[in-house]
Amino acid sequence: MKSQQRLYSLILAALIAAITCILAPFAIPLPMTPVPISLTNLVIFFSLYLIGWKWSLVSYGVYILLGLIGLPVFSGFSGGLGKAAGPTGGYLIGFFFLIIIAGIVIEKYPARPFGCAIGMVLGMAAAYAFGTAWLSYQLKLTFWAGLMTGVFPYLIGDALKIAAALLLGPTLQRAVKRLPVKQSIQKQ
Incomplete structure (x- = not known):
């Protein structure tokens, strides 16, 4: 039974990794920032409901590995180590923190939308912090300028994704x- 559940979760994680890649x-x-508007965090939010934070980490890790080896799965159909080391690479890493923080809260309080919202906001804040620190370092900006460039333009859109x-x-x-x-996996 446990191995069947693991297989089912693995299949869903692979499917979510594929959806993320698409x-x-x-x-x-x-125009004013190297950070594009992306649907990556929306896919992450849904994955947390569908497969939980541990399998979401696996799924997102597969996505990151595919991008790091050069497949064009990152924003703007880019890939490779250069993208991860560039100004937006901190957000790619920051999303791991989003998964852990929001995922733990969603799993602990699944029937409490306000609690889940708080978890997602805190997770996004961690991703923003890591991404902004890296963006600021890469572009030689103050942290405040990094927030103006890499966070403030996205707050409304990310709030809509959370909603x-x-x-x-x-x-x-x-x-x-x-x-x-x-059900068919469980019957085998």
Whole structure:
């Protein structure tokens, strides 16, 4: 039973990694910053509801590894070590903190939307902090200038992503739990 659940979680993690690889490159560049608008964190928020934070770490780790080896899965259809070491690389790493912080809160308080929202906000704050520190270092900006460049333009959009995850995440979670695929894996 436990190995079947692990297989099911692994399949979902792989599927979410594939979805991340498909959606993350479609980024909207902004003229005043090297940080584009991306759907990566939205996929992460949904993954936390669907597979939990531990499997979300695995899924996101696979996505990062695929990008690091050069597949064009990062924003703007880019990949490679240069992208990760560039000005936006801190956000790629910061999303690991988002997964851990928001994921633990969502798993602990799944029926409390306000608590889940707080977890997502705290997770995004950690990702912002790490990303901004790296962006500021790379571009030789003050931390405040880094916030102006890499955080403030994204607050409304990220708030909307959090709202979408809060509204749709629990519904998707219930739908995935009822999938016949899970039932057929459990019967084997």
